[in-house]
Amino acid sequence: MSVSEQDPNRAYRETQSQIYKLQETLLNSARTKNKQEEDKQGQYVSSQSGGGSVSHILDVNSQSVLAFTEKHYPNKLTNFGILYYNRFKQGRFDEDSVSYSHRRNFPYNLYDNSLPPPFLPNIGVQNINNIITLKITYEDIQASFDNIESPRTKNNEIWGCDIYSDDSDPILALRHCGFKPVVPHGDPFCKLRRTPVNMANQDNVTGNLPLLKGTPFDLEVELLLLPTLQNYPSVKRFDITSRGWGSEDTVLHDGLSYGIYSIVIKQRLGSDESHESNGYIKNLKWT
Numbered sequence: 001m002s003v004s005e006q007d008p009n010r011a012y013r014e015t016q017s018q019i020y021k022l023q024e025t026l027l028n029s030a031r032t033k034n035k036q037e038e039d040k041q042g043q044y045v046s047s048q049s050g051g052g053s054v055s056h057i058l059d060v061n062s063q064s065v066l067a068f069t070e071k072h073y074p075n076k077l078t079n080f081g082i083l084y085y086n087r088f089k090q091g092r093f094d095e096d097s098v099s100y101s102h103r104r105n106f107p108y109n110l111y112d113n114s115l116p117p118p119f120l121p122n123i124g125v126q127n128i129n130n131i132i133t134l135k136i137t138y139e140d141i142q143a144s145f146d147n148i149e150s151p152r153t154k155n156n157e158i159w160g161c162d163i164y165s166d167d168s169d170p171i172l173a174l175r176h177c178g179f180k181p182v183v184p185h186g187d188p189f190c191k192l193r194r195t196p197v198n199m200a201n202q203d204n205v206t207g208n209l210p211l212l213k214g215t216p217f218d219l220e221v222e223l224l225l226l227p228t229l230q231n232y233p234s235v236k237r238f239d240i241t242s243r244g245w246g247s248e249d250t251v252l253h254d255g256l257s258y259g260i261y262s263i264v265i266k267q268r269l270g271s272d273e274s275h276e277s278n279g280y281i282k283n284l285k286w287t
Contacts, residue, residue, distance in 0.1 A: 179263065
């Protein structure tokens with residue numbers, strides 16, 4: 001029996017050292033861009049004769065890590081399963097599609113209202129380079145932007161840039177990559193990269209945002225599972241400052257990483273559907 005057969009995780013550990021070396025490009029880029037950001041007065045640059053504002057995008061290079069993952073992990077973007085986002089609980093792959101209010105029935109843990117567990121469940125290293133489909137309601141998106149009843153937003157639970165630790169909140173990751181619930185203003189100097197780990201298309205967004213502000217829509221987001229990184233850089237972007245992890249004073253992150261691979265915008269049709277008193281559509285079902 002070979003050594004690798006005796007220890008099936010050995011190959012994974014061996015690739016980690018190579019991934020750490022590749023990360024220097026990402027980390028050096030993040031440090032440079034953070035220094036540039038500190039020298040500026042704000043996150044946004046004026047456009048359209050001062051009538052609006054568009055985000056200045058920090059270009060953090062993680063392509064070497066993505067190329068390495070694609071080469072060394074045999075999974076070819078297989079869909080691992082579907083998760084329905086929950087602000088207060090960990091996601092479950094066996095959960096049915098039900099409305100937000102039904103997913104948060106009383107009684108619920110008051111502790112989780114302030115410190116919920118990370119949304120993504122523990123996923124083994126054998127699923128690296130697989131895809132998870134995440135379904136997010138408009139109410140959850142808006143709660144994060146408004147910072148109302150969104151504990152993971154209040155706690156700023158996001159580590160990294162473009163590639164995030166698996167205990168990072170997916171909605172904060174979406175926001176950090178430039179997704180907003182409004183139609184973006186055109187700007188020839190501003191190229192959106194809302195799906196940065198998709199090497200074929202870094203703005204792989206399907207569907208249109210509603211023209212009328214406040215019109216509900218939902219999202220289907222594909223997350224690409226990636227290896228653990230030694231360092232997750234802190235970068236300020238789109239009004240979100242991600243947190244850093246990985247130094248001599250910290251232990252290695254014990255989970256996987258992920259990035260935004262694709263986004264599908266699903267507008268809600270049928271404005272005559274009955275709503276609950278808090279604004280949620282009753283018994284919202286995903287199609």
